[in-house]
Structure formats: structure tokens, C-alpha cells
Amino acid sequence: MGKKILVWFRNDLRLHDNEMLVEAISKSDEILPVYVFDPRHFDKTIYHTYKTGVVRTKFLIESVSSLRQSLQKMGGDLLVVNGRPEEVLPDLVAKYDIAEVYHHREVASEETAVSTKVEDLLWKLKVNLKHFIGHTLYNKEDLPFPIKDIPDVFTQFKKKTERDAIVKPCFPTPDSMSFVRVDDWGVLPELTSLVNGHLSVPENFRTDFMGGEQEGLTHLHHYLHAGEGMILANATLKKHEIVSKLSAWLALGCLSPREVYWKMKEAETNYGVRPYFHQIVLGLLWRDYYRFMFKKYGNIFFKPSGFNPNGILEDLADSELLQKWKNGQTGQPLVDACMNELNTSGYMNHTARQLVATYLVDELHVSWILGAAYFEEKLIDYCPASNWGNWATMAGVGNDQKLTNSFDFEKQLKFLDPKGAFAQVVKA
Known part of the structure; x- marks a missing residue:
């Protein structure tokens, strides 16, 4: 019997530049891609809010659906499960005789606590949970300072990082993979079932966003190659006022920060440096900065x-x-x-x-x-x-x-x- 690896997708809903997926394919005979809809992500908070509202829930469902379709085109699927990861993943490991579980590490306390619980329970099954880092432009090991010595002042972090660190190339997008045989891959939940009927679609609802990897890549291409056209179409729009709106796809990992960076560099080669391209890099650096600050300081931010x-x-x-x-x-x-x-x-x-x-x-x-x-x-x-x-x-x-x-x-x-x-x- 060949080696099987369970690939636990979280905020990394893409095939491109996904080290976790690339390594899982290379180190296994079959993979089992899994996404878990955790009910805690939709609970009410102590701050008179819900953790996830209707708009982002809709975007999440679309993004998971897009990943599922991409895997289906390769002859497999995405196993969709509802429940707490620490409860459902050990069961899946036992059921499908999984040798290892791969996932991307998070930095906030609730997400890391879930990872710890999963890791502890898998350890009892003598199964390893392997961590990957795929949410930042710069890998932490490539920074010019250890996490504990990262400058607290953003301008210092930006200056030293841009001067002394490198942005690694993207991992290749898999063109084939072998899947664990599954009889029932699960059904994507309805929007209303996730928000528990407590939240309604906003009046005058409108959005420029559709979830998923392909939508994110299309939006990135349009921004990089039509930005000048947007300026010409609106004479009152200044170059620094062009907003990329890439953040939604970056947040769920439908877009990789490195993919965005290197596609921007390609566009610079074709068109020269554009002032609004700088806003992309600045946004990616701010994302990195706060993730590394969370690694450095933890729960103080809450x-x-x-x-x-x-x-x-x-x-x-x-x-x-x-x-x-x-x-x-x-x-x-x-x-x-x-x-x-x-x-x-x-x-x-x-x-x-x-x-x-x-x-x-x-x-x-x-x-x-x-x-x-x-x-x-x-x-x-x-x-x-x-x-x-x-x-x-x-x-x-x-x-x-x-x-x-x-x-x-x-x-x-x-x-x-x-x-x-x-x-x-x-x-x-």
C-alpha cells in the first residue's frame, strides 16, 4: 500500500505557488485534499459581532468551490467536511490510513491553538502534522534578522527587508496528482447554513469580488495590464489613487504574495515602472510586517x-x-x-x-x-x-x-x- 498524505487547506485556497501541495505530491503516492468548515468561524463574539459576516462567507464558499473545480479537472476532488478540525482530521487519518498531514501555519492565537490540538491528537496516532509557511512575500528564514529582532518601526522593517532580503521564485503549479479514493467527497454548505440565519444579505448588496483562484489571477492580470487604461478612462483619477483590490484573494490564499510580486515584475519589464505598482509592494510588505509582529508578540494585539x-x-x-x-x-x-x-x-x-x-x-x-x-x-x-x-x-x-x-x-x-x-x- 502506497503512502498517503492528507493536505489540509486553510487560508491557502490555490494550486499555484503552494509548497505544501507540491511537496505532498512529491512525497506521496496519493493525496487527500481536505477543507474543513469550522462552525466556530461563524459564531457570535463577546464584542456584539459575528466572526464572519455574509459577504466574506459567500466569498469563502466561492473560493473553496473554485479549488474543488481545479482538483476535479485533475481527476480528483476536494473532501469538504463540516466540524472542528481537531475532531474530524484524526478520524479521516484513521479511516484512510494517512501517513502524514500537511498544512500551512497561521500566526493568530485561535488558529494556532487549533493546529496545536490537531497536532497533539495526531501524535497519539503516531502521525506527523507538518507545517508550511506560505502566506508572506518573504520567508522568515530569508529576513535579515530573526523574528525576535524584527524592527518594530515599519519604515525600518521595510528598508532593511527590501535591501537585504530576497523574494524567492514561485513553486510550480502541479499539472497532475494522484488522489485517495473517496466514495463521498461532501457537499459545499449553503450560505444560510453557515451564518445560522442570524445574518441577512445587506440591503443594496453589491460587490466587485468573486472568490477563487482563477478570479484572483484574472483580477491581478487586469490590474497590471489595464491600470493605465483606468487612468485614461477617468481624467480625475490620480495614479496613486488606483487601488488594486487584491487583498480579498490574498487573505484566503487564492493569490500567493509571491505570484503577485513576480507578475508585477513581468509587467514592469513590459511597461516600465508604474507609480501604482509601488502600492502593491507596499501592501504586501505591510501584510508581512503584521504577520511577523504577531509571531514576535502574540496576543498583545488583542x-x-x-x-x-x-x-x-x-x-x-x-x-x-x-x-x-x-x-x-x-x-x-x-x-x-x-x-x-x-x-x-x-x-x-x-x-x-x-x-x-x-x-x-x-x-x-x-x-x-x-x-x-x-x-x-x-x-x-x-x-x-x-x-x-x-x-x-x-x-x-x-x-x-x-x-x-x-x-x-x-x-x-x-x-x-x-x-x-x-x-x-x-x-x-
Whole structure:
């Protein structure tokens, strides 16, 4: 009997640049690809929110479906299971005589706790859980410093990393693989079953995002090769205002950061350096920075006082001010426009996120924790490190002390929408 490896997909829903998958294929006779819909990802939180809202749940289902279709084209499938990974994976290992389990390591506490539980239970079966790292542009071993010595100041991290680290080439996309024989590959859950009927599709729902690897690659290609056309089509659009909107596919691993980087380099070869290409690299570096900060500091980012030794425990109760902010009913036109965009599309650009966060914390004096939790529910591109890291920074309790108290609401307001045009467009 040949060696079988179970490939546990999490936030890595792609075939391209997937070291875990490439190695599993090379080290086994058959693989068993698995995705587990964990009910805890859709629970209510203590912060008056749900962990995953309707928009991102829809995007997740589409992304898992896309991965399944890609595997089906290769003569196999994706085993879809509902339950807690620490309960279902050991059962699958025993049922299919699995020799090893491969997965990508996460950095936030809840995700790493699940991995630890799975690893402990597999160990009792004398089966190894092998960890891979595939969410960052730079591998940690290629950084010019160990994790414990990574600069807390982002500008220093960026300068040293770009100067001294290298971006590795992508792993090849598999063109064939052998699958474990499975009689029932499972059914993708319905949207309503995952959100438990507690959440409804937002009114005026609209989204530019469709989940899945192919959609992500198509969007990347369009951005890189039609960016100049977008400028020509809108004479009022400045080059620095072109937003890639790649973050949703990056968050679920439908796109690899390295794939994005190297495709951008190809585009630079064809068209020369474009100013808006710089925004891609900057975004990827911020993603890396917060993931490495989570590796360095762990759960501090989830504490209301954060890195502020003099921080006080904030009131985490629900309030009328919080509800008005969530619903886009504060009376501040641009804040309300940005929040309405978030509520109807699941997306908000980075500058707008800074604006509404500063307004919640400094103008309404509501705990940043409640804002971060609401973003966790609503954002289509949510990932723990970037979301909670950014919010801690906005609240002045982040690890980069140079950014503490550097955000002023009125200045942000003038920068983002000096003539009030954005607010009017979103309202329309």
C-alpha cells in the first residue's frame, strides 16, 4: 500500500505557488485534499459581532468551490467536511490510513491553538502534522534578522527587508496528482447554513469580488495590464489613487504574495515602472510586517491596552454611538459613506479604514476593540494580523511607537476627500 498524505487547506485556497501541495505530491503516492468548515468561524463574539459576516462567507464558499473545480479537472476532488478540525482530521487519518498531514501555519492565537490540538491528537496516532509557511512575500528564514529582532518601526522593517532580503521564485503549479479514493467527497454548505440565519444579505448588496483562484489571477492580470487604461478612462483619477483590490484573494490564499510580486515584475519589464505598482509592494510588505509582529508578540494585539503600559481597560459594552458608527448614521458624511460601502460591499480602502477608525476612537471615544471586531465580521479581506495590528496602531496602542498619536481626523478628512466627492459617489 502506497503512502498517503492528507493536505489540509486553510487560508491557502490555490494550486499555484503552494509548497505544501507540491511537496505532498512529491512525497506521496496519493493525496487527500481536505477543507474543513469550522462552525466556530461563524459564531457570535463577546464584542456584539459575528466572526464572519455574509459577504466574506459567500466569498469563502466561492473560493473553496473554485479549488474543488481545479482538483476535479485533475481527476480528483476536494473532501469538504463540516466540524472542528481537531475532531474530524484524526478520524479521516484513521479511516484512510494517512501517513502524514500537511498544512500551512497561521500566526493568530485561535488558529494556532487549533493546529496545536490537531497536532497533539495526531501524535497519539503516531502521525506527523507538518507545517508550511506560505502566506508572506518573504520567508522568515530569508529576513535579515530573526523574528525576535524584527524592527518594530515599519519604515525600518521595510528598508532593511527590501535591501537585504530576497523574494524567492514561485513553486510550480502541479499539472497532475494522484488522489485517495473517496466514495463521498461532501457537499459545499449553503450560505444560510453557515451564518445560522442570524445574518441577512445587506440591503443594496453589491460587490466587485468573486472568490477563487482563477478570479484572483484574472483580477491581478487586469490590474497590471489595464491600470493605465483606468487612468485614461477617468481624467480625475490620480495614479496613486488606483487601488488594486487584491487583498480579498490574498487573505484566503487564492493569490500567493509571491505570484503577485513576480507578475508585477513581468509587467514592469513590459511597461516600465508604474507609480501604482509601488502600492502593491507596499501592501504586501505591510501584510508581512503584521504577520511577523504577531509571531514576535502574540496576543498583545488583542488586548485593549495593547503595547501601552499605562493603558486602561476600556468599556466594551454595546452603545448607541457604536451602533450609529456601524450603520453609517453618525452624521459625518464621509465616515457614513465609508461605513455604508463596507456594509454593502465588504470592502473599504486602507485610507478610509484609518479615517473611520480614528473617528470611532478619537471623536466618539468608543473602544477600538469593538471597531476591530466589527471589521472582522464585515471585511471581505479580513485577516487577523493586518486587521488587529492596524486597529491597535490607529488607537495608539500598537508596537510602532512612532505612529502613536500620529493620526488626526481632520487632516485625514481633508486628505481623503477634500471636495466631498467620494461621499457623494458612495451615497449615489
